[in-house]
Amino acid sequence: MRRWSLRAACRMAWVLVVLLGLLAVGVESPSVFGAMLDSLPAGRFLVRQGTQKTIWDRIYTEEQAKRGQEIYVRACGVCHGDDLRGADGPALVGSVFSVRWRDEPVARIFGTRSTMPQDNPGGLGAQAYVDIISFVLKANGSPAGDVELPPDPERLERIFITEKPAR
Numbered sequence: 001m002r003r004w005s006l007r008a009a010c011r012m013a014w015v016l017v018v019l020l021g022l023l024a025v026g027v028e029s030p031s032v033f034g035a036m037l038d039s040l041p042a043g044r045f046l047v048r049q050g051t052q053k054t055i056w057d058r059i060y061t062e063e064q065a066k067r068g069q070e071i072y073v074r075a076c077g078v079c080h081g082d083d084l085r086g087a088d089g090p091a092l093v094g095s096v097f098s099v100r101w102r103d104e105p106v107a108r109i110f111g112t113r114s115t116m117p118q119d120n121p122g123g124l125g126a127q128a129y130v131d132i133i134s135f136v137l138k139a140n141g142s143p144a145g146d147v148e149l150p151p152d153p154e155r156l157e158r159i160f161i162t163e164k165p166a167r
């Protein structure tokens with residue numbers, strides 16, 4: 001019995017060493033391990049320390065959000081409300097939004113392009129969709145900056161929707 005538990009402890013130690021090694025490598029090269037780490041809360045936290053950004057890092061421009069609002073009102077407002085507070089579709093602002101998307105990468109919202117607008121799934125181009133997302137983020141308090149939110153899923157994978165950091 002004692003022998004067995006000693007062996008089990010050794011094996012556990014090895015597993016830990018290997019896992020820590022993988023985490024360390026993952027932090028060095030998030031492009032390789034990012035997706036894997038992303039599936040673990042602790043890993044996601046570690047990756048975020050490296051190349052990750054959040055919606056509080058000025059990740060879209062004012063201009064872009066303005067374009068996004070025009071498209072939104074045409075394509076989404078009828079179901080989500082021109083003020084984003086929801087109608088047939090859920091609200092895209094306030095606590096409904098922040099709870100639904102907490103700690104998700106922006107890429108996840110970008111992924112709703114394949115189902116939205118519900119009356120024309122996938123009908124909007126990638127650029128139009130990131131413009132809309134910029135407008136949605138702005139409405140949720142995220143600040144504008146000098147660089148546009150790119151229509152690039154890989155880069156959107158590294159921008160996280162988090163609670164507003166305390167200052």
Ligand code: HEC
Pocket residue numbers: 072075076077078079080088089090092100109112115116117118119124132
């Ligand atoms: C015809 C009505 C309709 C239109 C137009 C529409 N939506 Fe939706 N949307 C819905 C409904 C209903 C839901 C909830 C069911 C679902 O998630 O599919 C929803 C859900 C969503 C969600 C939440 C998905 C989730 O996983 O929580 C997002 C984000 C979204 N819509 C974005 C958009 C955007 C952006 C547009 C415009 C490009 C748009 N919608 C246009 C009806 C609509």
